[in-house]
Amino acid sequence: MYDVAIIGAGVIGSAIARELSRFDASICVIEREEDVCCGTSKANSAIIHAGFDATPGSLKARLNVRGNEMMDQLAKDLDIPFKRNGSLVVCTKDQDRAGLDILLEKGKKNGVPDLRILERDELMRLEPNLSDDVTCALYAPTGGIVCPFHMTMAFAENAFTNGVSFFLNTKVTSISKTADGYELAAIHTDTEESETFKAKVVINAAGVHSDEFNNMVSSRRLHITARKGEYCLLDKEAGTHVSHTVFQLPSKMGKGVLVSPTVHGNLLVGPTAVDVSDKEAVNTTQEGLDSLGVTASLSVKNVPMRQVITSFAGLRAHEDGGDFVIGEVPDAKGFINAAGIESPGLSSAPAIGEMVAGIVKELLNLSAKSDFIATRKGILRPETLSMEERNQLIKEHPEYGNIICRCEMITEGEIMDAIHRPLGARSLDGVKRRTRAGMGRCQAGFCSPRTMEILEREIPMSMFDITKNGVGGEIVIGTNKEI
Numbered sequence: 001m002y003d004v005a006i007i008g009a010g011v012i013g014s015a016i017a018r019e020l021s022r023f024d025a026s027i028c029v030i031e032r033e034e035d036v037c038c039g040t041s042k043a044n045s046a047i048i049h050a051g052f053d054a055t056p057g058s059l060k061a062r063l064n065v066r067g068n069e070m071m072d073q074l075a076k077d078l079d080i081p082f083k084r085n086g087s088l089v090v091c092t093k094d095q096d097r098a099g100l101d102i103l104l105e106k107g108k109k110n111g112v113p114d115l116r117i118l119e120r121d122e123l124m125r126l127e128p129n130l131s132d133d134v135t136c137a138l139y140a141p142t143g144g145i146v147c148p149f150h151m152t153m154a155f156a157e158n159a160f161t162n163g164v165s166f167f168l169n170t171k172v173t174s175i176s177k178t179a180d181g182y183e184l185a186a187i188h189t190d191t192e193e194s195e196t197f198k199a200k201v202v203i204n205a206a207g208v209h210s211d212e213f214n215n216m217v218s219s220r221r222l223h224i225t226a227r228k229g230e231y232c233l234l235d236k237e238a239g240t241h242v243s244h245t246v247f248q249l250p251s252k253m254g255k256g257v258l259v260s261p262t263v264h265g266n267l268l269v270g271p272t273a274v275d276v277s278d279k280e281a282v283n284t285t286q287e288g289l290d291s292l293g294v295t296a297s298l299s300v301k302n303v304p305m306r307q308v309i310t311s312f313a314g315l316r317a318h319e320d321g322g323d324f325v326i327g328e329v330p331d332a333k334g335f336i337n338a339a340g341i342e343s344p345g346l347s348s349a350p351a352i353g354e355m356v357a358g359i360v361k362e363l364l365n366l367s368a369k370s371d372f373i374a375t376r377k378g379i380l381r382p383e384t385l386s387m388e389e390r391n392q393l394i395k396e397h398p399e400y401g402n403i404i405c406r407c408e409m410i411t412e413g414e415i416m417d418a419i420h421r422p423l424g425a426r427s428l429d430g431v432k433r434r435t436r437a438g439m440g441r442c443q444a445g446f447c448s449p450r451t452m453e454i455l456e457r458e459i460p461m462s463m464f465d466i467t468k469n470g471v472g473g474e475i476v477i478g479t480n481k482e483i
Contacts, residue, residue: 002026002165003364005184005199007172007213009033010041011148011346012338013205014155015353021162022357023366029156029164030186030197032171034470035430036423037152039207041346042433043231043282043314045271046148046262047245049344050087050140052107052115059324061110064344066351068142074350078154079378080147081263087143087245088123090299092133099249100138107140114141127242131301143245145263148346149433150378155353157422158376162369166423169471170195175202175216181334182217189471201334201360208279208317210325210339217332222325222339226279227316229271230288235307235441238267241300248299257295259303264436269296269303271314282313309441316342324348326355334363379417379435383409404454405447407440415451419458426459428452429469448475 004020006013009031017029033039048071054061075082091097100117107115118139123130130137160166169190176183181200188195204213211222234241239261248256260268272288293305319325319340329335338356341348360366382390382400393413394401400413418425418434425431428438431451438444438451452475456463467473 001181001198001200002028003199004028004201004203004360005030005182005197006203006205007184008039008205008207008210009036009156009166009168010039010205010207011037011152011155011349012207012341012352013203014152014159015349016203016205016338016356017159017164018155018162019353019357020360021159021164022368022372023361024369025364025366027159027164028197028199029159029166030170030172030184031166031168032189034169034190034427034467035425035433036156036166036168037149037433038469040314040316041148041152043312044148044229044346045231045258045260045343046145046268047087047258047260047344047347048082048144048146049347050107050115050143051110051112051344051347052103052138052140053250054106054110054344055323056106056109059326060344060348061106063324063348063351063355065111066354067344067348068144070350070354071144071146075146077374078158078376080150080154082144082146083263084142084144085244085261086139086141087247088118088127089138089140089247089249090123090130090134091136091249092131092298093135094133095249097136100136103138107138112140112142115139127244127246129241129300129302130246131297131299134299145245145260146346147263151346151349153423153434154376154378155349158373160422161373161376172213175213177217177332201336201363203336203338203356203360205338205341207341208315210317210337211319214329214335214337214339217335218329219331220329222337223320224340225318225320226276226281227318227342228274228276228281228288228313229316230284230292230311230313231268231270232289232292232305232308232311233262234267234269234304235309236265238304238307239265241267241303246299248295257292257299259296259300264439267303269293269305275318276315279315282315284311284313288313310443318342324352326352328359328363336360379414379421381414382411404450405435405437405440407442407447408436410435410437410447412454415454416458419455426455426461427467427469427473428455428475431455452476
């Protein structure tokens with residue numbers, strides 16, 4: 001029996017696992033996909049919000065501000081790309097600037113530092129590409145941008161290093177109470193074999209499916225609506241079109257379409273906000289993508305939408321109450337929800353991990369480890385080295401001199417590191433999320449065969465078993481002779 005079983009290996013489940021790994025306890029994470037970071041955590045705005053939008057006193061407000069405060073040290077400890085580029089919420093001539101005053105007051109009550117409203121002259125010095133209709137904006141210098149892939153994987157890798165077990169390709173199908181905890185029935189999606197997990201405490205971090213697990217054990221029903229957001233990612237040539245994250249005045253459906261640089265130098269536009277009944281509906285739509293350029297132009301002019309290199313969609317877990325649902329369920333002792341984690345979920349993840357770990361510590365009377373490893377080193381990027389260091393690296397490890405992905409200049413050495421590190425990549429998308437191989441202009445059109453050869457050699461595995469993104473995503477289905 002495990003002390004703790006966590007359902008879901010997105011950024012929330014992984015952050016909780018990392019915080020719990022500070023304590024002497026047996027912990028497992030159960031994830032239905034083939035890798036960590038395969039749900040909402042891989043398809044979002046990649047923003048660390050300052051914390052001015054959430055209602056004062058709400059969990060969203062408290063955990064957003066705390067999570068934001070934690071990011072600098074976390075980025076250092078876990079070696080993840082993070083930049084405080086600051087955010088702007090713009091108001092146009094057709095909007096009531098009182099909306100900015102309301103956000104300013106909310107932010108002050110939430111404890112967000114250094115907020116102020118900027119008039120157009122100062123704004124244009126900061127962002128010359130703002131729309132001609134923009135009159136003023138709320139400026140939040142503590143807003144930031146992050147890589148959600150690296151953030152999630154850093155939490156998971158560090159948790160794994162500290163003794164947490166991860167069961168990937170493992171789908172929980174039912175949960176039942178027992179005398180000393182819970183039984184979780186699961187099926188391994190790659191082998192179709194069944195397994196039962198037993199745990200004293202269960203943590204529900206299952207994203208858009210978190211209501212389903214809550215409702216298996218509690219009469220206090222949750223209802224999660226999947227809110228689809230579609231995005232366009234632009235080429236790095238467009239990456240300097242704005243330097244801050246530019247928001248529009250928020251509506252009931254969210255924070256509107258943003259235009260923002262990414263930590264890797266691209267430009268991101270999105271999301272849309274449409275409630276959908278299908279919790280697997282991560283397809284993009286022509287209507288949604290067409291709307292992004294039009295809506296973005298209200299805040300930023302001349303967004304070079306012809307430089308879009310890819311589009312994607314993610315689902316946000318909107319709970320009917322409108323706030324995060326975090327804590328032990330009153331009629332299901334030992335079952336802890338981390339549910340309804342929509343925006344600002346990514347920003348709040350470190351603080352949610354801290355909060356949930358604190359609840360479990362008290363429930364199980366856990367003791368801190370004396371040998372907890374707080375740091376993790378990310379994949380080495382040769383471009384960060386001096387020329388002398390780089391030449392020495394290639395001399396010792398020639399694979400770092402072999403470029404596989406020419407768009408992003410990713411080497412064979414980096415891909416090998418992605419495969420062999422804790423919770424290493426086992427698919428093309430797994431390599432892509434860890435190294436960016438395949439994320440450039442050609443979108444893996446040229447580097448995929450070479451990456452597949454490296455996966456085949458290094459794991460090792462059959463070329464027929466290599467997938468794009470897990471079960472059902474096989475790429476090679478036969479040979480020329482068989483066709």
